[in-house]
Amino acid sequence: MKNNIIKRLIILCLALAVVLSGTTVDANIVLSKKETTKYINTIARRQMNVVKNPTHDSAGGEWTVMGLARAGKITNDYKNIYKNNLKKVLDESHGELSTRAFTEYSRTVIALTSIGENPYNFYGYDVISPLAEMDNVVKQGLNGTAYALIALNSGAYDVNPRNGYKGKVGGREKYKDLMVSSALPKGGWALLSKTADVDMTAIAIQSLIPYYKKDEDVKKVIDNGIKVLSQKQKSNGAFESMGKENCESCSQVLTAISSFGISVKDKRFVKNGKTVLDGLMKYYDNGGFKHTDRTLVNQMSTDQAFYALVAYRNILENDPPIFNMKKVAVKKKYRKPRKQKSRQIKTKNENNIKNDNNINVESTAHKKSKKKNKNKEKITTTNEPTTVNIVKETTVSKTKDEKDLSGLWWIGLVIVACCSVGITFFIFKKRG
Helix, strand or coil: CHHHHHHHHHHHHHHHHHHHHHHECCCCCCCCHHHHHHHHHHHHHHHHHHCCCCCCCCCCCHHHHHHHHHHCCCCHHHHHHHHHHHHHHHHHCCCCCCCCCCHHHHHHHHHHHHCCCCCCCECCECCCHHHHEHHHHHHHHHHHHHHHHHHHHHCCCCCCCCCCCCCCECCHHHHHHHHHHCCCCCCCCCCCCCCCCHHHHHHHHHHHHHHCCCCHHHHHHHHHHHHHHHHHCCCCCCCEECCEECHHHHHHHHHHHHHHCCCCCEHHHCECCECHHHHHHCCEECCEEECCCCCCECHHHHHHHHHHHHHHHHHHCCCCCCCCCCCCCCCCCCCCCCCCCCCCEECCCCCCCCCECCECCCCHHHHHHHHHCCCEEEEECCCCCCCCEEEEECCCCCCHHHHHHHHHHHHHHHHHHHHHHHHHHHHHHHHC
16 A cells, blocks of 8 residues: 555656656756846846936836836835926926826836835826826827736726816726737737737736736737747847847846746747846846847846846746736825816815925925915816815905804904903902
8 A cells, every 4th residue: 555655656746747847948047036136136236326316217217116116125215216306297297297108107107106106196196097098098009008007907006087088088908908909810919010029029918917817818819929929039048129139128028928927947938948038138237238239238228127037036936926016006096076167176174295205295386376375275177197286375255154253253352352351340349
């Protein structure tokens, strides 16, 4: 009996070995968790030393902040510098980050989510509701749709369009369906042509991963997309886009397969003994990454490669995908004001705007108004992507309740005065 049990265990182990040998192969560069952490620490130091003033930008901005935050390497001072700079941009633009490139909003939502800020109300500005404006989101094609979907899923956000928008309304489900329907018949996604593009395919897969296990259509297009990426991998482990091997393409593929839970040793992504890490790390240079072999260290390349390595480490540590930030997301929704004839809606005194490390909550225009009078507050509705901005305003007339209270106050004052005179008269009379 004992011998039979031992034989069965041996057979089971052999069968498991056969299965594993079919999914992974010997490869060249396969970074361990310790080695990956060492690279991440070095790159993080470089990021904060080189990008000392992170602001709203595609390079040295939101992606830098998000990478550092997801790596667990961002400091409070660094976050505050970014928040201060972002608020200045919003103040100067009256809350409108762009009229055509709505990836500006997607990128901002992703960054704010990563550092635990509320995109529904960032110092009075709503930077997430524009992502419900489908007609504007799709102006950038699949790229705009994919990043809007990533941004909304990063914190499981639900959105409504801004006041005045009259086009098609979008959301997570609609953008998901659009990404599925946009997949090419032979697999993958195209950016500018009818041929699958590595970057666009990898980004599309990243956006659809949350639906893989619960939507058969999503499962099909992702599986086909993975096949396309496998076929497009070069013999040196690298990837190319627009006919050139580059760092960013390798970064997007590493982010996609890591977020999906595919090992770099998976036989589908090992060519000639080389992994995607072989393709990526050849661009590494002293804490930064180059766009191509013959270029210098590039900030955009460094940003993307950095968060790709963080995504890779997540799979080693069994952590959620890099864009799954539900644990740190803050999504306290605003109360949308009802439509009224007047654009000014009176509310009770309140202040929903947070103060943080000398970041001025009110704009310059609001300050001037505040100096004149501090008695009343209003909700302003403008063309900017704000939800509910509570600011001080000058007031001339009083409400009925205020007049009633004012009258009672004067009556009370007269009574107190009469009592005082009577008591004084009584005292002096008694003394006399």
